[in-house]
Amino acid sequence: MITKVGVVSRCDKPGAVEIVGDIIEHFKEKLDIYVDPGTASELGIEGFPVARMRQLGVQMVITIGGDGTVLRTVQHMDDPLPVISINLGTLGFLVDVEADDALHIIDSVLSGFEVDERFRMDIWINDMKLPPATNEVVIITAHPAKMLAYRVWVDEHKIEELRADGLIIATPTGSTAYAMSAGGPIVDPKVDTIVVVPLAPFKLSSRPWAVPGQSTIKVELLLPDKEAEVVVDGQFSQVISSSDIIRIKKAATPARFVRINADGFYDKVKSKLH
Numbered sequence: 001m002i003t004k005v006g007v008v009s010r011c012d013k014p015g016a017v018e019i020v021g022d023i024i025e026h027f028k029e030k031l032d033i034y035v036d037p038g039t040a041s042e043l044g045i046e047g048f049p050v051a052r053m054r055q056l057g058v059q060m061v062i063t064i065g066g067d068g069t070v071l072r073t074v075q076h077m078d079d080p081l082p083v084i085s086i087n088l089g090t091l092g093f094l095v096d097v098e099a100d101d102a103l104h105i106i107d108s109v110l111s112g113f114e115v116d117e118r119f120r121m122d123i124w125i126n127d128m129k130l131p132p133a134t135n136e137v138v139i140i141t142a143h144p145a146k147m148l149a150y151r152v153w154v155d156e157h158k159i160e161e162l163r164a165d166g167l168i169i170a171t172p173t174g175s176t177a178y179a180m181s182a183g184g185p186i187v188d189p190k191v192d193t194i195v196v197v198p199l200a201p202f203k204l205s206s207r208p209w210a211v212p213g214q215s216t217i218k219v220e221l222l223l224p225d226k227e228a229e230v231v232v233d234g235q236f237s238q239v240i241s242s243s244d245i246i247r248i249k250k251a252a253t254p255a256r257f258v259r260i261n262a263d264g265f266y267d268k269v270k271s272k273l274h
Contacts, residue, residue, distance in 0.1 A: 004033075005034070005059065006050065007035045009063070050073055062084050067095060071134055072235045118172070120132040121137060131232055139230055141226075148164065150167055152196060167196070182200075192214070195208060
């Protein structure tokens with residue numbers, strides 16, 4: 001039985017704070033509700049950082065916004081709590097609940113729910129660890145209209161050396177996001193793989209790779225004096241130079257999502273991406 005929930009909203013999005021207020025009012029007799037600091041400030045109540053919610057005994061986190069809100073919320077948790085997401089965005093591949101159905105759906109899962117686990121990736125620049133990625137890591141030029149040169153290794157095997165606008169390393173969850181737009185495959189989340197997709201490569205033979213999920217991927221920049229940017233889930237970025245080495249591997253803790261629809265992955269692809 002769920003007795004403690006966290007709520008995180010894109011509080012600058014029209015209607016988001018109002019939905020949080022409705023959740024608090026509707027469930028105040030049933031639940032202890034912990035609201036993220038930005039939204040709490042708008043409501044004039046005490047806020048609680050997402051990173052502390054597990055420590056506070058929260059059992060489930062409700063996000064209000066779009067995919068970016070979900071990714072940002074998961075990124076702030078070392079051991080992610082199950083997330084149920086209310087859509088205020090446009091497409092929203094990670095969000096399952098429309099705003100009009102929010103109170104009903106939340107009420108229906110309080111007695112228990114199933115969880116979908118999706119693996120995340122840990123990222124290091126040299127010895128500096130970045131926030132984990134649920135969707136993808138993008139290594140892209142820091143200067144528009146400039147190409148970069150990359151060398152890509154998988155478990156000490158060089159698989160590619162290329163010039164391109166960028167490189168996308170995606171989880172199965174992220175395969176339906178930026179990686180798909182760049183020509184990568186759609187991957188069932190149950191498949192244990194990491195997808196490596198060149199972004200506008202300057203070589204006809206450069207194609208996406210699907211490598212084992214337990215692999216360690218290493219990326220080197222080959223052009224001296226060229227800066228690049230590492231972007232994690234579109235939420236965090238770090239500028240790097242040609243002397244830096246990026247390493248990526250599966251994280252110890254997965255992202256967790258409350259299962260709402262029984263239709264499954266393939267029906268979601270057809271309904272949202274066709």
